Every structure is written in C-alpha cells, then in structure tokens.
Amino acid sequence: MRAFSSRKLQNAIVPVAVTVCLLMSTPHASTQSTPPPQQPPTASTQNWPAPKDGDFAVKDFRFGSGEVLPEMNLHYATLGTPQRNAAGRVTNAVLILHGTGGSGRQFLQPQFAGELFGPGQLLDAARYFIILPDNVGHGRSSKPSNGLRAKFPHYDYDDMVRAQHLLVTEGLGVNHLRLVMGTSMGCMHSFVWGEMFPDFMDALLPLACLPVEIAGRNRIWRKMSMDAIRTDPEWQDGNYTAQPRGLRTSLYFLQLVGLAPLQAQKNLPTRAQADKSVEDFQQARFAATDANDFLYQVDASRNYNPSPQLEKILAPLFHINSADDFINPPELGIAEREIARVKRGRFILIPISDETRGHGTHTRARIWKNYLEELLKTSEK
16 A cells, blocks of 8 residues: 645634644643543433544555655544445545644544534534544554654654545545544644645634744744753653653643633632642643654644645635634734635634633634534535
C-alpha cells in the first residue's frame, strides 16, 4: 500500500467565503498534549451508541521529509454505518479531527457526543457514519514513544492529512465525506483537507484556529515549549530513561495558553486555588505525556500555512473561533481577513460568556451547534 504524495466582543460574522491548536477540556482550562483520564459516561447518561475500534496498517508510508515508516498503524473509532447512493458514493460519512496531543476518543464525552451523536441530534449516529481517527503521533496510532523515539519520522500536517485520507479511502472504503470538522489542530487539518482534496467533502467546519502560518505569540510559546525539552541534559537527544524535567516547563506553557481568563478568575479566585490548579495539572499531565511525543506533536505545525491556497477550497466552510481564545485572539483580525478568500466561507466569532472556555470552547458543542445545523442545511445536495 502506498502513501499519497503530496471585554466582550460582538458576534462577528463575515458572510463571505474563511482561520493553532490544542486540546483539553477541564473546568478551568483547555490545552494540548495527552488528556488526563476521564470517566466514561454511565449507561444511563450516554445517549449515543458505543463506538467500534479498529486499526489500519499502512505499508511504507513516505513522509514529506523523505523518511519512510515501514508500517504505520492508524487507530480509529467509528459510530454508525456508511450509506451509499445509486452511484456507489458514500453520502453520510463525517470525519472529526482532534487537537494536538488528543485522540479521536476526546469527542466521546457528553459536552460533544451528548450534544451531537444521539437520537434526533445533528449528527445522529443512526443516520451518519462518524469517523474518529487517532492521528499519526497520537493516541493508539504509531508515535515516537512506541519505540523509535527521536528516530521516528518527522511528520507535519500535510503528512497527517494524507494519512487520514488513506484511512478513510483505503481503510474504511469511504469515497466521499458529508462533513470534515476539527478542533484546534483538527481545525487546521480541516483547512488542509479543503485545499488538498477540494472535491472530497460537502462541507467543512474548522473550530479554533487560524488559516495562516503559525507566528507571533503562538509560535513563541511553541518554540519555548520545545526548547525546554531539547535543552534539558536529561533529554539525551530523545534517549532518556525517565521523562526529562524540561517536560514540566513545557506543560506550564501548555496550561497557561489554554486558560480562559474569565473562567480562571471565577473558578480560581484565590492564590491557593490557583497554585493548586497548577499542581493538579502537572500531576495529571506529566504522568500521561511522553517528551518525544510532545515534541513531535508541537513541531508538526512548523510549516502549516494554508493561506496562499485558500481559493482552492470549494465546499461551504463555517470557521468558528471564541473571543476568549488566548491562542487565536480576535484582535489579530486574521480570520476576518482570510475568510474573504474562501469562495463559500463564513467566519463566526463567539463572544465571551459564562459558557465559553477559551480555546476549549471548540469541544462544547451546545455553544456552536446551531451554526453546524445551518452549515448542514447550506451544503445539502
């Protein structure tokens, strides 16, 4: 099998045609890297069907760097069953892409699946075939900590999207997607999908990112996070026997950039509470994060820049950001500028409220699902 080559703001909506990325959903923060363990919903509260897990092996996948992985495993979960029209085209497949450090299972939580996948809901799993992949370098897919460490190929976002396409087409036999949507890193992947495979989907819903090169403060915190590990003597060029202490510094940055200021001040109103949140975050994250995996995950964004080719996107695209997102601050004006170059695009800025969670607003579906409903109607064929 071959690899493919390749404060409070008003709700700002640009009705023309559209914008790093992290994961985490806790009461006080939303960030990137491996999420802490979460208790699954109980049978009495879960309103969506159990997912089916699978693995797809790709032989001799060639990365953009020229490196080749003899066998790359892509793990995934699916809900529902694909449906085809008379011409054999799949009509109900939805690809949902996770953030940096996450996995497809991050979407199997009440704030997301409970709002979208249940009976009668927008992405009812009885009607749609939902695909939740673990990206290369993440979850239960192939990643540095599986054994290759720093010898693992240095993947980037283009590599990750090509691998997703292989999984969808050759692994699952899906020849068309009703919707591609993603959060944070998955948001960026959605833009790449729209440019790389413009005829493959009916609609795109990128949440919490910008469609330009990662620069400014966003690049600075990433570089500082990577340097904290690489300059630590304990890292030993990736051949450490215990997680290097520099990883803790990286996780400090991670927590900080994911915080929503309003929620942090409300939920952590004293010095003691704020300090404890740092200790709790470190305790949960340090034990669940591998330094090499983290380095690769953050570094994968190094050459992301869909801006020059936004005109290639053909499908209707709704791009949604939150006004309290530290990583993608609205004052930059980037989303409003770039959206005009997407033929059927629209940018939506969700104002700060008691419901928003900064960057993590992307996973709180009840805040933005009305726009998803509109997008699905707009893109009906």
